[in-house]
Amino acid sequence: MTNHDEVAAVRPLTLAWASRHLDVGERIVRAEALHGGITAEMRRLTISTRDGGTRHLVLRSFVDPLYVGHAEEWLNREADALTLLAGTGVPAPGLVAVDPTATHCEYPSLLMTHLAGRTVLDDEGVEARVPLLARQLVAIHALRPFPKLSTSLEQGRPHWRPREYVALTTADTVVTPKGADAAVWAAAIDVIRRPAPPYEGRFLHRDFQPGNVLFDVPPPGSADARITGVVDWAATSWGPTDLDVAHCSTNLALLHGPAWGLRFAEAYEEAGGVLAAAASERLYWRVRDGLACSEEVQQVAQPWRKAGRTELTTRAVEERLDAYVTALMDALG
The missing domain is CATH 3.90.1200 (Aminoglycoside 3'-phosphotransferase; Chain: A, domain 2)
Structure with a gap:
């Protein structure tokens, strides 16, 4: 079931841009805010696939005026890095799409694959x-x-x-x-x-x-x-x-x-x-x-x-x- 409220939290132009980079028959059914970042707004997108399953992507958008001015440089650098890292054995996200100048999105954005796991900040271990x-x-x-x-x-x-x-x-x-x-x-x-x-x-x-x-x-x-x-x-x-x-x-x-x-x-x-x-x-x-x-x-x-x-x-x-x-x-x- 689509959670319309969560998906609507993704800005309309950005949502349309991200949707254009999905496979045929896929759609975004959920968007969840990810916490822990300082410079960018991060969301995990749940994608409904043609076979009835789901997969995830991560959307990174620079919305804070303090950082928007650096977004083009940072996103281009990240996109280049993710391209380089593909196939190297370093476990990095895969690049899906990037809009560093907000040509298609409300804010400069990058779409990448979602990686399993979580950050661990506890003293234990x-x-x-x-x-x-x-x-x-x-x-x-x-x-x-x-x-x-x-x-x-x-x-x-x-x-x-x-x-x-x-x-x-x-x-x-x-x-x-x-x-x-x-x-x-x-x-x-x-x-x-x-x-x-x-x-x-x-x-x-x-x-x-x-x-x-x-x-x-x-x-x-x-x-x-x-x-x-x-x-x-x-x-x-x-x-x-x-x-x-x-x-x-x-x-x-x-x-x-x-x-x-x-x-x-x-x-x-x-x-x-x-x-x-x-x-x-x-x-x-x-x-x-x-x-x-x-x-x-x-x-x-x-x-x-x-x-x-x-x-x-x-x-x-x-x-x-x-x-x-x-x-x-x-x-x-």
């Missing part, structure tokens, strides 16, 4: 998930795309390389948490005043963290958890592996405690990943990502609370960030 996250990130960094301007083909796929990474945080924009050790934070800020270390570029997800990874988590006592998908490829970039590792480390530190932030880099190397050789270079990337988070603690914490981690107030996350930055300076500084 983190010791088993961290190695899985590390192995998945190593696999992503092993991809070898080439310049987008190339027209040559390899195994039927176009060569493509994303843009160089962008680091928006500067020494002058860092927000030192209330009650933090001013001397420690001043030293950390001085770290990112230095020029970025040299690096060998790799394909980066650029927002690889537990909120963008789907797991199949079995009942206690059965087989181990496994990763079923990695989502949100809109920030795909080219840069140092340390940058992706640093970002996931920061998120783990804020979600589960500073020790897990430090542990992730170890797990990444144990999985075969290669990081900067010098401790000073590793410190640069990890501190840079931690300090970047200082500017958006409230944005980071809000989706986690909505997902059930109600204890992660803005203040609690600020305290964990302070403890993590201090731990980094003690360990690598």
Whole structure:
């Protein structure tokens, strides 16, 4: 049965656009809001198939005026990334259609396949998930795309390389948490005043963290958890592996405690990943990502609370960030 109220929540032009990309005889019968994202509105569409069954697609639309101006670039980058990832073994959604300039939809939108699994943000089981996250990130960094301007083909796929990474945080924009050790934070800020270390570029997800990874988590006592998908490829970039590792480390530190932030880099190397050789270079990337988070603690914490981690107030996350930055300076500084 069609849930008309839920389907009607999808804007008319967008609904018509999405419907045009279904197979013959299919129709959208349900639309369900997905929570956890910050920049885009996400909906899971239930599709009624010709044989009487159902399948799902995911609709991503940029509706917030704060982000609409970036939507064309982000959606084109995500569409390119999903095209590249098809057939690589990295569990990413499949691209169905994209309207980056809202030519057909009310807002810039992308339609993709739906992946099984769910995000897991609880402390329970983190010791088993961290190695899985590390192995998945190593696999992503092993991809070898080439310049987008190339027209040559390899195994039927176009060569493509994303843009160089962008680091928006500067020494002058860092927000030192209330009650933090001013001397420690001043030293950390001085770290990112230095020029970025040299690096060998790799394909980066650029927002690889537990909120963008789907797991199949079995009942206690059965087989181990496994990763079923990695989502949100809109920030795909080219840069140092340390940058992706640093970002996931920061998120783990804020979600589960500073020790897990430090542990992730170890797990990444144990999985075969290669990081900067010098401790000073590793410190640069990890501190840079931690300090970047200082500017958006409230944005980071809000989706986690909505997902059930109600204890992660803005203040609690600020305290964990302070403890993590201090731990980094003690360990690598």
